[in-house]
Amino acid sequence: MNEEFIVYVWRYKLFSDFNFITTNSLEIDIFSFGDRNYDSGPDFFNAKIRIGRQLWAGNVEIHINSSDWYKHKHQNDNAYNNVILHVVYNHDMEVEVKGNILPVLELKNYISEELIENYFALSSPDKSFLFCSKTYNFKADFEYNNWIDGLFVQRLERKVASVNNQLEFSTYHWEQVLFRSISRSFGLKLNGEAFAHLSASFNFITLQKQCSDRINLEALFFGQAGFLEIEYDDDYHIKLREEYSFIKQKFSLNSINNSQFKFFRTRPSNFPTIRISQLAGLYYKQPKLFSKIIELRNVGDIKDLFKIRASKYWNTHYTFRKETKSIERKLTDKFIELIILNSIIPVRFAYFKSINNQSKLEETIEFAESLKREKNSVISEFMKFGWKLTSAKESQALLELKNYYCDNKQCLRCLIGKRVLERNSNESIS
Numbered sequence: 001m002n003e004e005f006i007v008y009v010w011r012y013k014l015f016s017d018f019n020f021i022t023t024n025s026l027e028i029d030i031f032s033f034g035d036r037n038y039d040s041g042p043d044f045f046n047a048k049i050r051i052g053r054q055l056w057a058g059n060v061e062i063h064i065n066s067s068d069w070y071k072h073k074h075q076n077d078n079a080y081n082n083v084i085l086h087v088v089y090n091h092d093m094e095v096e097v098k099g100n101i102l103p104v105l106e107l108k109n110y111i112s113e114e115l116i117e118n119y120f121a122l123s124s125p126d127k128s129f130l131f132c133s134k135t136y137n138f139k140a141d142f143e144y145n146n147w148i149d150g151l152f153v154q155r156l157e158r159k160v161a162s163v164n165n166q167l168e169f170s171t172y173h174w175e176q177v178l179f180r181s182i183s184r185s186f187g188l189k190l191n192g193e194a195f196a197h198l199s200a201s202f203n204f205i206t207l208q209k210q211c212s213d214r215i216n217l218e219a220l221f222f223g224q225a226g227f228l229e230i231e232y233d234d235d236y237h238i239k240l241r242e243e244y245s246f247i248k249q250k251f252s253l254n255s256i257n258n259s260q261f262k263f264f265r266t267r268p269s270n271f272p273t274i275r276i277s278q279l280a281g282l283y284y285k286q287p288k289l290f291s292k293i294i295e296l297r298n299v300g301d302i303k304d305l306f307k308i309r310a311s312k313y314w315n316t317h318y319t320f321r322k323e324t325k326s327i328e329r330k331l332t333d334k335f336i337e338l339i340i341l342n343s344i345i346p347v348r349f350a351y352f353k354s355i356n357n358q359s360k361l362e363e364t365i366e367f368a369e370s371l372k373r374e375k376n377s378v379i380s381e382f383m384k385f386g387w388k389l390t391s392a393k394e395s396q397a398l399l400e401l402k403n404y405y406c407d408n409k410q411c412l413r414c415l416i417g418k419r420v421l422e423r424n425s426n427e428s429i430s
């Protein structure tokens with residue numbers, strides 16, 4: 001049993017009986033249970049309670065045992081002088097406030113065995129994917145959908161905070177921030193860091209000056225990524241080296257360590273060489289990408305911006321020199337959706353938030369509803385328990401749920417946990 005549970009029971013009024021009586025046999029009528037206080041001081045403010053014949057307005061303090069009042073040293077803190085009712089699970093001693101005995105409601109007899117069992121089921125050290133999975137069938141109703149929206153926005157706000165951080169470092173250069181975010185996304189999980197280093201190794205103005213010529217842009221990217229250090233007898237590589245040598249000198253550039261780029265355990269279509277050429281293709285096609293993405297109003301138009309290919313050389317190569325059979329290296333729909341989810345939506349959301357444009361913020365959230373749900377091991381686990389996901393908005397929400405609620409045992413702050421405790425469990429997801 002912990003205090004958070006008793007606070008929860010009081011807040012959501014999960015009592016088996018509402019005929020409350022104090023430990024010294026006075027009747028209690030509760031007109032308001034009070035507002036939850038998350039700061040220091042009593043647990044609930046502004047409660048309105050009749051005890052016996054007297055109507056009181058004030059605060060409520062909650063403990064497991066009455067003696068916790070003294071353990072927590074509330075007798076030395078004036079913030080507790082206006083407590084009108086001490087709500088405890090177990091009454092083990094009287095408490096005096098300013099010379100008067102504090103009225104006590106002992107909840108032991110007002111909480112059902114079933115509620116306690118459900119609480120212990122949730123808080124047991126179960127190592128399964130979801131602690132609640134054995135005790136609850138999920139239902140996708142209005143409340144659930146609102147909760148999912150909240151989780152999605154919570155996750156998005158985390159990404160927005162990171163965008164805002166980068167903005168400060170870039171002196172509010174939105175184009176540069178978007179470029180760096182997209183670069184990281186192009187590297188996926190395995191090469192994301194390396195792509196982030198690459199994009200931070202030169203100024204965005206340097207990139208803009210190369211945008212009118214695709215070979216120059218590729219020379220800048222491959223050169224800065226350290227792919228042009230070794231000399232190959234290959235026309236494309238020779239051309240890139242020549243251009244890079246000029247750009248490098250002109251803008252006083254230093255390449256990053258090429259060993260950061262990994263080719264093992266990744267599909268050839270995700271090889272950093274192919275992705276670098278495609279990234280160059282994107283900025284060659286759309287040098288002012290940020291200006292464009294805030295203008296466009298739907299995911300379809302944004303996807304069109306990403307209809308790009310690696311340069312022809314890469315149709316027959318995965319790495320420099322080694323030839324393969326010819327395949328056109330264009331971005332797949334799945335890859336484009338990932339970029340939209342991880343880069344376009346957070347940067348667009350951060351921008352419209354900064355100018356307080358509510359309708360554009362909603363439009364940006366709708367983008368996530370138009371994207372297919374992600375496929376990964378966490379999402380597959382949720383689906384095994386009956387969750388039916390249609391969009392990336394829902395899959396992002398469940399990733400937030402897993403990372404910040406389930407893994408930290410925050411079941412009392414979760415809608416599913418609330419439903420487990422309330423035993424609304426004869427339901428299935430629809």
Ligand code: SF4
Nearest residue numbers: 131132406411414417
């Ligand atoms: S946080 Fe919610 S979904 Fe996760 S284990 Fe707890 S009750 Fe279940």
